[in-house]
Amino acid sequence: MKKTAVRSAVPDLQIDRALNAPMYLQICQRFKKAIEQGHLRAGDRVPAVRALATELNLARGTVDMAYRILTDEGYFQVRGAAGTVVSPTLPQAVVSKPQVDIPKPSSAVIVDHDGKAPKPLQLGLPALDAFPRKVWNRLVTHRLRGSEPMRLGYPNPQGFEELRERIATYLGVSRGVTCVPEQVFITTGLRTTLELTLSSLSSPGDAFWFEDPGYIRARPFLQNAAVEVVPVPVDEHGLMVDEGRRLSPYARFAMVTPSHQSPLGVTLSLERRMALLDWASNAGGWIIEDDYDSEFRYQGRPLPALKSLDKNDRVIYAGTFSKVMFPGLRLAYAVAPLSAVARFQAVSSNLNAGCPYLLQASVADFMAEGHFPRHLKKMRQLYAQRRAVMQQVFQKTLGDRVRIDLQPGGLHVLAKLAESENDIALAAQARDAGLAVHPLSRWYINAKPRQGLMMGFANVPDEKEALRLARLLKRALG
Structure with missing residues (x-):
C-alpha cells in the first residue's frame, strides 16, 4: 500500500512573555491561528513536544499541556511513533480562509507574468512545447551531480x-x-x-x-x-x-x-x-x-x-x-x-x-x-510556419476589421485597427475572454497613438487552434 507523504510545517510561534496569558494558551492560540489562516493544513506534522520546548526555551510540560488541549479540541491527532499531526477531520469552518479584500491593479497595468499557465496569444513567450526538455534536464542533472x-x-x-x-x-x-x-x-x-x-x-x-x-x-x-x-x-x-x-x-x-x-x-x-x-x-x-x-x-x-x-x-x-x-x-x-x-x-x-x-x-x-x-534553427522554421498560419486564419476570420501585415521578424503580430476604434476597450474585452491581447496605443507616450492589437503567435501550434482563437477573439470584440 502506497504511503502518503506527510508535510512537516512549523508556523510562527513567537511567545510574548510580557502578556498575562499563560504560555500554553499562547501556544494554543498560535496553532489555531495558523490553521485558520491556512498556514497549517490537515495532515501536516507539527514539531515534537521536546523539539518545540527547546526552540521556545520553555518547560516540556508547558508545551505538552498545549498539545493535549489542542488534541482534546480536535485540532491535533496523535499518531504514536509517527508524531502529532493537524487533524485530517477539521471542521470546514476552521480551515476556511478569511476573505481578504485586496485592491485590484489599475486598468493601466496588464499582468501576464503571474507564474501560472500562460494565456493564449501572450506576448514575449517562446514556443514552450518545442523546447528540448529532455536534453535540458540531462544537462542540468549532470551539473547538479557533479557540482x-x-x-x-x-x-x-x-x-x-x-x-x-x-x-x-x-x-x-x-x-x-x-x-x-x-x-x-x-x-x-x-x-x-x-x-x-x-x-x-x-x-x-x-x-x-x-x-x-x-x-x-x-x-x-x-x-x-x-x-x-x-x-x-x-x-x-x-x-x-x-x-x-x-x-x-x-x-x-x-x-x-x-x-x-x-x-x-x-x-x-x-x-x-x-x-x-x-x-x-x-x-x-x-x-x-x-x-x-x-x-x-x-x-x-x-x-x-x-x-x-x-x-x-x-x-x-x-x-x-x-x-x-x-x-x-x-x-x-x-x-x-x-x-x-x-x-x-x-x-x-x-x-x-x-x-x-x-x-x-x-x-x-x-x-x-x-x-x-540547432534549437534556434528549428525555432526559426517553426515560427515562420506558425506566424504564416496565424496571420492567414486571423485575417480571414476577422475580415476587414483588422489588417495584419507581417514584419520580417519577431514573436508577435500586430492587427491594425481603424483610427475610430478603441484598442484599449477591445483588448479588455479580449482579456475577459481569456486572451492575452495587448492594445498598441498603450505603448505610446507623446506621439499620436495608433490603434491595434498585439498578439503572440509562438504558442499557437496549428491551424485548428488558430481558428479557435480567432473565433474567440471575434466574439470578444463584438
Whole structure:
C-alpha cells in the first residue's frame, strides 16, 4: 500500500512573555491561528513536544499541556511513533480562509507574468512545447551531480566565466559583435541590465532617448530612475534620430530595438543606424541596444547588430535567453564597452549578488554541445510556419476589421485597427475572454497613438487552434 507523504510545517510561534496569558494558551492560540489562516493544513506534522520546548526555551510540560488541549479540541491527532499531526477531520469552518479584500491593479497595468499557465496569444513567450526538455534536464542533472563544493558558495557577480566565453563566441559568429568575455555581464533580465548600465554610467538628471512607442515594461523603471525620459518618435525606418537631436541634442543615453522595433516590428535602417552612432560619438552619449529577439528573422539572415558597426565604443549590447530558450531561466546579458568595463565590474560587485551557478553552467553546456544553434534553427522554421498560419486564419476570420501585415521578424503580430476604434476597450474585452491581447496605443507616450492589437503567435501550434482563437477573439470584440 502506497504511503502518503506527510508535510512537516512549523508556523510562527513567537511567545510574548510580557502578556498575562499563560504560555500554553499562547501556544494554543498560535496553532489555531495558523490553521485558520491556512498556514497549517490537515495532515501536516507539527514539531515534537521536546523539539518545540527547546526552540521556545520553555518547560516540556508547558508545551505538552498545549498539545493535549489542542488534541482534546480536535485540532491535533496523535499518531504514536509517527508524531502529532493537524487533524485530517477539521471542521470546514476552521480551515476556511478569511476573505481578504485586496485592491485590484489599475486598468493601466496588464499582468501576464503571474507564474501560472500562460494565456493564449501572450506576448514575449517562446514556443514552450518545442523546447528540448529532455536534453535540458540531462544537462542540468549532470551539473547538479557533479557540482564541486566551491559551487555552493556565492556566484561570480559578473557571471559564470564559461558562459561568458560562450556568449562572446556566439555574438561574434551570429551577430557580428566583437567582444571578449570580460565585457560580458550576466543579468536576470533587461531591467537588471538597465540598472547595471545606469548605475555605471549615468548621473542624476541625464536625458534618456526612449522610442515612442517603445518597450512598455522598460518605461516604468526608467520613469522611476534618476533620468529624464525623452520620448523620440518612431516611423517605418525606426527611431527618428533627427527628432532626437532636436528634442535633446546632448542626451546621455538612447535606447533602441534596432533589429525588430518593439512594438511596431520595423527595422532601424542603415542610414539611421549610422546617424545614431554619429550622434553618440559627437555628444558623448551611450546607446543601449536591446536585441531581444533578433535571432527570429524570417526573411534572409539575421541582421548584424548595431554594436557591430560601433567604431567608437559607445554601444551597450543587451541580449536575453528568455526568448531563445525560455523565460523561466531569468538569464540575460550585457556587453559593456571596453572603456567602461572597469565601472561595470565595480558596480556589478556591489549591485548584483550573481545569478545561480546551476542554470548558468547548464546554459553554457547547452551552447557548448551544439544544442543552442540547432534549437534556434528549428525555432526559426517553426515560427515562420506558425506566424504564416496565424496571420492567414486571423485575417480571414476577422475580415476587414483588422489588417495584419507581417514584419520580417519577431514573436508577435500586430492587427491594425481603424483610427475610430478603441484598442484599449477591445483588448479588455479580449482579456475577459481569456486572451492575452495587448492594445498598441498603450505603448505610446507623446506621439499620436495608433490603434491595434498585439498578439503572440509562438504558442499557437496549428491551424485548428488558430481558428479557435480567432473565433474567440471575434466574439470578444463584438
